[in-house]
Amino acid sequence: MEKNRIEAFSDGVLAIIITIMVLELKQPAGDGISDFLKLGHVLLAYIISYFFIAIYWVNHHLIFHQAKRINVKILWCNIAWLFVMSFIPFATAWIGSYPQSWAPLTFYFAVLALACITFHLMYYLIACENGHELFKMGPKNIASLIIYSGAAIIGGTYPLIAYVLVAAISAWWIVPTKKKA
DSSP states (O other), X not given: OOHHHHHHHXXXXXXXXXXXXXXXXXXXXXXXXXXXHTTHHHHHHHHHHHHHHHHHHHHHHHHHHHOOOOOHHHXXXXXXXXXXXTTHHHHHHHHHHOTTOHHHHHHHHHHHHHHHHHHHHHHXXXXXXXXXXXXXXXXXXXXHHHHHHHHHHHTTTXXXXXXXXXXXXXXXXXXXXXXXX
């Protein structure tokens, strides 16, 4: 199977997801800086979600660049991952409107956790199809699975801790991993 089709499809879906998110942003109710600052929780949710998607886009590109073979399981896992990712604009808008409410926060962090789980499952399937030596689960991968899942569990009750955990693990992914020679 040709991997360029799955990459192009995924790029398109992620671009649409980001476009939907930015279109959900509403302008301030007035023309003052205080009106803009009132949107702080909405903008924070947007920024976290945007970088979350960007990090996954970069890593999606990197693993598919290394992959030589793609199979039907990988295609369907990619579809499942994109399905989960498609909930990010909805979850982002919901926590933007209700930043302290249990249900929106729990849903948002659960979406982030499910995105992490489906992505790592896809990573595993690509490793099985292409040779495990190319794709090793490192500390970032394991920490991501644990932290995103933990944020989903505590997010509705302890949102600040969940945000800090998600921001920390996301920032870690921005720093490239050095490959050993």
